Amino acid sequence: MNILILGATGFIGSIVAARLVADGHAVTGLGRSPARARLKQPAINWRQADLSRMTKPEDWDDLLQGQHVVVNCAGALQDGLSDDLAATQADAMLALYSAAKRSRPLIVQISARTAGAAGDLPFLATKRRADEALAASGLPHLILRPALVLGRNAHGGSSLLRALAACPLALPLVHAESPVETLCVDDVADAVSRAVAGDLRGDLVLAADEALTLADLVRLHRQWLGLPPARVISLAPWLTRPVTWLADVAGLLGWRSPLRSTAMTVMSEGISSAKTGNGLAATPAAATLAANPSGVQDLWFARLYLLKAPILVGLSLFWLLSGLIPLLAPVQASTHFLPFMPEAAATALTIITCLVDIALGAAVLVRPLAKRALLGMLAVSLAYLAGGTLLEPALWLDPLGPLVKVLPSLLLTLAALAILDER
Incomplete structure (x- = not known):
C-alpha cells in the first residue's frame, strides 16, 4: 500500500x-x-x-x-x-x-x-x-x-x-x-x-x-x-x-x-x-x-x-554583558585601538563590535536563530583572537586575561552547538 x-x-x-x-x-x-x-x-x-x-x-x-x-x-x-x-x-x-x-x-x-x-x-x-x-x-x-x-x-x-x-x-x-x-x-x-x-x-x-x-x-x-x-x-x-x-x-x-x-x-x-x-x-x-x-x-x-538551557543562557549573558559594559564608557573602552587609528574611528569600531556582541547574545535565545548565532559567536571570537594577537599580542599577558577568557567561551559555544539539535 x-x-x-x-x-x-x-x-x-x-x-x-x-x-x-x-x-x-x-x-x-x-x-x-x-x-x-x-x-x-x-x-x-x-x-x-x-x-x-x-x-x-x-x-x-x-x-x-x-x-x-x-x-x-x-x-x-x-x-x-x-x-x-x-x-x-x-x-x-x-x-x-x-x-x-x-x-x-x-x-x-x-x-x-x-x-x-x-x-x-x-x-x-x-x-x-x-x-x-x-x-x-x-x-x-x-x-x-x-x-x-x-x-x-x-x-x-x-x-x-x-x-x-x-x-x-x-x-x-x-x-x-x-x-x-x-x-x-x-x-x-x-x-x-x-x-x-x-x-x-x-x-x-x-x-x-x-x-x-x-x-x-x-x-x-x-x-x-x-x-x-x-x-x-x-x-x-x-x-x-x-x-x-x-x-x-x-x-x-x-x-x-x-x-x-x-x-x-x-x-x-x-x-x-x-x-x-x-x-x-x-x-x-x-x-x-x-x-x-x-x-x-x-x-x-x-x-x-x-544543562542545555543554562549553557545557552550563560553564553547569552556573556555576550550581552561583553557588549553592554563597554558601551557605558565607549571612549575609554576604545583605548586599545588608538595606536592604530584616530580616536573617532576607534570609538566607532568599539560601538560596532559591542552591537555585534549584543545582537549575538540576543539571537542565541531565539530557537530559529540559535545555530546561526552560535556560528557567529565562533567566527567573531576567532576574529577577536586573531586581531588582538596581531595588533596587541601583549594582551595575552594582561592580568585580566581579555584574550585568554575567550578560549573557554569558544569551548562552551562548541558544546552548545553539539547539543543544540532536538531530534
Whole structure:
C-alpha cells in the first residue's frame, strides 16, 4: 500500500515509518525539515511541508494522490514561535479529512487522552476537536490514544525522565506519586501496522497493564542508566512555578521544553485512563528498557539534557554583558585601538563590535536563530583572537586575561552547538 505519514521525522513517526517500510509498504514521510531524515531512512520518499500552513482542503490534494492510508504522528505541546496548535492539530486535520473524502484513505490518528482536568488545555482541546471531526467524517479511521511512550530513543517527556533519573545524589520530583501509564513505541507501530492490515478500527487506548508512579518510573530509568539508587525528594508544585514560567517564555522563543505549563498540568493529574480490553499488547516500562540496554551515550544525554538551557543562557549573558559594559564608557573602552587609528574611528569600531556582541547574545535565545548565532559567536571570537594577537599580542599577558577568557567561551559555544539539535 501507499502510506503517507505526517510527522514522520518525530520520535513516534520515525518508528512507525520504519515498521511500515519493513512490512513492504511504499511510505511517504512528511516533515518540516526532512533533510537529515533522508540520510537516516533512505527507503522513505520524503516530502517537506508545514502542517500549520496546510489548512485548506486544496493544500492536501497533491499529497493525497494515490495514497491508501494516512497516519498522523504530528503534534505539538504548546503554542510558541515554532508551533501553532490550532493550525497544526485541528485546522490542518479538518482540511485533510475534507480533501480525503474524494479518495477515502484510511486515517490513523495518533492522539491522546483528551478527557480530565487538563482537557481544556489547547494541546488536548485541539486534539479532541480533530478526533471528533474524524469520528464524524464517515472516513475509515482508527484513533489511537497511547499513554507515555518509551523507546530506544527519547523526546520530550521521555527525555525529561532520563534527565531526572541522572540527577546526582537525589531525585527532585514534583507530583512524584502521580500515576503514569506507559507503553513501548514499538507497540504503537504494531497497532498502526495492524490497522493498515485491516484488523483495527475505532477509538482505542494503548497502555501497559501496570500501575506505576512518576517516582517508580524515574527509579526504573536510573537503574537502566546504571546509576546507584537515590532518594526521591518530593517538591511542592509552587516551587517549580518559576521554572515552568521560564519554560513557557522559552516556548514563545521557539524552544520545546517538557517543563512547560501544559506538561506540568497534565502530570499533576497523572497519565492514566480507563483501559478496556482491545486485544492490543502493550509492553511494561521495565521490559521496554530491558530490551534496549543503555550505553554511555544515554548517560551523557541524560546528564547534559538539563544543562542545555543554562549553557545557552550563560553564553547569552556573556555576550550581552561583553557588549553592554563597554558601551557605558565607549571612549575609554576604545583605548586599545588608538595606536592604530584616530580616536573617532576607534570609538566607532568599539560601538560596532559591542552591537555585534549584543545582537549575538540576543539571537542565541531565539530557537530559529540559535545555530546561526552560535556560528557567529565562533567566527567573531576567532576574529577577536586573531586581531588582538596581531595588533596587541601583549594582551595575552594582561592580568585580566581579555584574550585568554575567550578560549573557554569558544569551548562552551562548541558544546552548545553539539547539543543544540532536538531530534
